[in-house]
Amino acid sequence: MYFTDRGIEELADRRGDEEVSVGWLTERLREFVDLNPEFETPIERLATWLARLDDEDE
Numbered sequence: 001m002y003f004t005d006r007g008i009e010e011l012a013d014r015r016g017d018e019e020v021s022v023g024w025l026t027e028r029l030r031e032f033v034d035l036n037p038e039f040e041t042p043i044e045r046l047a048t049w050l051a052r053l054d055d056e057d058e
Contacts, residue, residue, distance in 0.1 A: 026047075029046075
């Protein structure tokens with residue numbers, strides 16, 4: 001189990017039944033990076049990965 005799995009599990013437990021828009025998610029990611037600029041690169045990678053999930057080239 002990775003360290004991040006605990007946070008992912010907590011997210012699933014607390015908010016797993018909710019539906020959110022991509023717009024809502026992007027605003028939360030921006031807020032997180034504003035508060036934690038040292039995580040800019042991992043958040044950028046996550047956002048890019050999510051944006052390209054349906055790309056057949058990758």
